[in-house]
Amino acid sequence: MSSTPIRIVLADDHPLTRSGIAEFLRREKTLELLGEAEDGLRAWQLIQDLRPDVALLDIRMPGLDGVIVAQKVKDAGLPTATIMLTSYDAQQYVMASLRAGARGFVLKTVTPKELTSAIATVARGGLYLDPEVASVMGEREFDPEQLSAREREVLVLAAKGLSSKEVAGKLFISERTVQTHLASIYDKLGSKNKTEALLLALKYGVVTLEELLED
Amino acid sequence: MEAAVSSYVQDLAESISYRIDGDIRLWNFPSKLFLSAARYRIFSWGPSIPGWVAYIDGEGKIITSSPGAASIAAIWQEALPIGSAVRVRDKEGNEYTMAICPVAQGRGYVVAAVSWNQLLGGLVQVGRLWPVLIVLMSTGSFWAIRLLWRRLISPLKGLAAEIDDLRVGKDIPHTVDPHAVKEIESVHNALTRFARAAAERDNLRRYYVRDIVRVQETERLEMSREIHDGPLQDITALLQHLHMCLEEGEDTRERIMKTERLAKTVVRELRGLCDELAPPWVDLGVSDAMTELAERLSQNYDIRVSAEIDKSFDLGSEQTLSLLRIFQEAVSNAVRHGGAAEVHAHMFTEGAYIVLEIQDNGRGFDSGVDHEVLRLEGHRGLANMTERMSLIGGSLEVYSTAGEGTCIRCILGRETLPETAAPKPENL
Numbered sequence: 001m002s003s004t005p006i007r008i009v010l011a012d013d014h015p016l017t018r019s020g021i022a023e024f025l026r027r028e029k030t031l032e033l034l035g036e037a038e039d040g041l042r043a044w045q046l047i048q049d050l051r052p053d054v055a056l057l058d059i060r061m062p063g064l065d066g067v068i069v070a071q072k073v074k075d076a077g078l079p080t081a082t083i084m085l086t087s088y089d090a091q092q093y094v095m096a097s098l099r100a101g102a103r104g105f106v107l108k109t110v111t112p113k114e115l116t117s118a119i120a121t122v123a124r125g126g127l128y129l130d131p132e133v134a135s136v137m138g139e140r141e142f143d144p145e146q147l148s149a150r151e152r153e154v155l156v157l158a159a160k161g162l163s164s165k166e167v168a169g170k171l172f173i174s175e176r177t178v179q180t181h182l183a184s185i186y187d188k189l190g191s192k193n194k195t196e197a198l199l200l201a202l203k204y205g206v207v208t209l210e211e212l213l214e215d
Numbered sequence: 216m217e218a219a220v221s222s223y224v225q226d227l228a229e230s231i232s233y234r235i236d237g238d239i240r241l242w243n244f245p246s247k248l249f250l251s252a253a254r255y256r257i258f259s260w261g262p263s264i265p266g267w268v269a270y271i272d273g274e275g276k277i278i279t280s281s282p283g284a285a286s287i288a289a290i291w292q293e294a295l296p297i298g299s300a301v302r303v304r305d306k307e308g309n310e311y312t313m314a315i316c317p318v319a320q321g322r323g324y325v326v327a328a329v330s331w332n333q334l335l336g337g338l339v340q341v342g343r344l345w346p347v348l349i350v351l352m353s354t355g356s357f358w359a360i361r362l363l364w365r366r367l368i369s370p371l372k373g374l375a376a377e378i379d380d381l382r383v384g385k386d387i388p389h390t391v392d393p394h395a396v397k398e399i400e401s402v403h404n405a406l407t408r409f410a411r412a413a414a415e416r417d418n419l420r421r422y423y424v425r426d427i428v429r430v431q432e433t434e435r436l437e438m439s440r441e442i443h444d445g446p447l448q449d450i451t452a453l454l455q456h457l458h459m460c461l462e463e464g465e466d467t468r469e470r471i472m473k474t475e476r477l478a479k480t481v482v483r484e485l486r487g488l489c490d491e492l493a494p495p496w497v498d499l500g501v502s503d504a505m506t507e508l509a510e511r512l513s514q515n516y517d518i519r520v521s522a523e524i525d526k527s528f529d530l531g532s533e534q535t536l537s538l539l540r541i542f543q544e545a546v547s548n549a550v551r552h553g554g555a556a557e558v559h560a561h562m563f564t565e566g567a568y569i570v571l572e573i574q575d576n577g578r579g580f581d582s583g584v585d586h587e588v589l590r591l592e593g594h595r596g597l598a599n600m601t602e603r604m605s606l607i608g609g610s611l612e613v614y615s616t617a618g619e620g621t622c623i624r625c626i627l628g629r630e631t632l633p634e635t636a637a638p639k640p641e642n643l
Binding site for chain 1 (some may be wrong): 478506513
């Protein structure tokens with residue numbers, strides 16, 4: 001991995017931001033910037049043509065937004081790992097990106113070092129979430145209590161975006177039971193809500209990203 | 216008139232005497248025999264105007280006459296001129312114009328007379344009544360016109376003037392003229408109702424605009440304060456650090472690291488400000504957007520806030536934004552007024568409607584509270600929520616009992632939703 005640089009495509013509609021990031025990517029020896037796109041359609045074209053290892057995608061772009069491009073990459077089964085590079089810090093964007101198959105979520109205020117690390121992580125097949133947006137990700141190590149099999153099932157379904165009612169329907173249990181399970185999950189993971197619970201579960205390896213992406 | 220009557224009686228007398236004269240001379244019969252013939256029908260019918268004719272002999276005895284000639288004796292006087300009409304008066308004072316014509320050299324006479332009393336009687340009597348009638352009629356017309364004026368024309372003119380001068384939305388018409396007819400009164404009442412409604416509507420609009428301006432100004436003030444206290448201060452500090460870097464040269468590295476941290480703070484603050492002004496996560500769709508908001512509110516207020524919304528709900532971005540704002544306001548109210556520790560929102564369908572129900576466990580309030588009173592006191596919360604719902608074609612219901620929390624139901628007709636809802640990436 002260290003011998004061949006990681007090949008990258010960068011998409012961002014803001015020229016200043018794009019040139020700043022591009023400059024850094026070019027300077028970094030371990031990375032190779034293959035191409036730049038100023039909108040989602042061009043980004044999708046570049047990814048198809050160049051087949052990079054990693055695509056850095058802005059979320060808000062004209063044409064296709066970054067999440068849709070990530071979804072297309074996933075659906076097409078391309079070998080490219082996608083990272084959202086955005087100024088949105090909403091956790092639901094993280095969730096939406098993960099569900100669309102993204103491997104990383106990084107805010108634009110990230111340091112070059114962190115960005116390098118993020119790119120390296122996803123290129124290896126890992127998951128990288130900016131500690132600032134997924135604040136729970138940056139917290140000190142914590143050994144979570146083991147989730148029961150049922151709880152894991154509930155958590156995975158909830159993470160896929162299903163409501164309690166839908167989860168209840170899928171597992172043939174009552175909505176109240178689903179809520180009891182969720183409360184127990186929050187408790188065990190030390191989270192305040194569903195999104196946090198899922199991020200923590202991903203962090204601690206309780207749930208894998210692959211499980212989340214299964215249909 | 217007099218002349219006409221004189222010549223009429225004279226002609227009558229002359230023509231009859233001429234005829235009798237001729238007949239006597241031609242036939243030499245006793246006049247009684249032929250007087251009943253058709254040509255003397257005048258004696259049985261009488262003249263065509265009130266009066267009579269008579270044929271008398273030399274001694275003044277009536278041989279034949281038309282009806283009414285009996286009074287001849289009463290008016291017969293000596294020294295009546297023969298052959299010309301005269302006006303005579305009988306003992307009772309009745310006046311006649313009378314003419315006498317001799318027949319057969321004075322062996323008989325034809326007398327024709329017209330009674331002035333009978334001729335003019337009706338007319339004279341009517342003539343005497345005439346002034347009375349005129350006076351009565353003028354008085355009548357005067358009163359009729361006066362009545363018409365007072366009850367119809369004058370109130371109508373007043374009404375017309377009032378309509379001309381009426382400033383719609385400002386004036387209320389005066390009370391109606393008490394003499395006016397009923398119809399004008401009802402027109403006036405309708406005008407009053409219309410003017411009242413217009414005035415009320417204008418008032419409402421004025422209040423509404425005032426409220427909007429007030430809210431706008433408050434928001435601007437808050438925003439300006441936030442920018443001033445946040446990013447502005449931070450960027451100022453950032454500048455100072457940069458200046459120091461330029462001057463120092465020694466431990467520049469640490470200085471730059473501080474500067475970097477500051478810059479990050481500015482970005483975070485500005486991002487927060489943007490989120491508050493217009494949350495970008497609206498375009499994630501109602502489910503994710505509400506979840507995001509719930510988690511943020513939960514963090515801000517340090518209470519439990521949750522949103523449970525099926526992914527299948529696909530609302531337009533306008534509807535989603537409105538529901539987000541209402542949720543935000545509801546949570547804020549629940550915390551500030553109700554001291555709630557938990558707020559839960561969930562969405563479900565109910566027949567042809569989509570319902571978002573927001574339930575808190577706060578103190579609640581008496582549902583009978585008048586929204587208008589609250590609004591006037593500056594609490595626009597509930598009114599704002601209601602208006603937001605009506606703007607997207609829905610309605611809002613509030614259920615609350617003191618001590619038992621508050622439930623807010625946002626109701627949207629499914630048919631009011633746009634055909635192609637918010638841009639929402641598939642399979643998210």
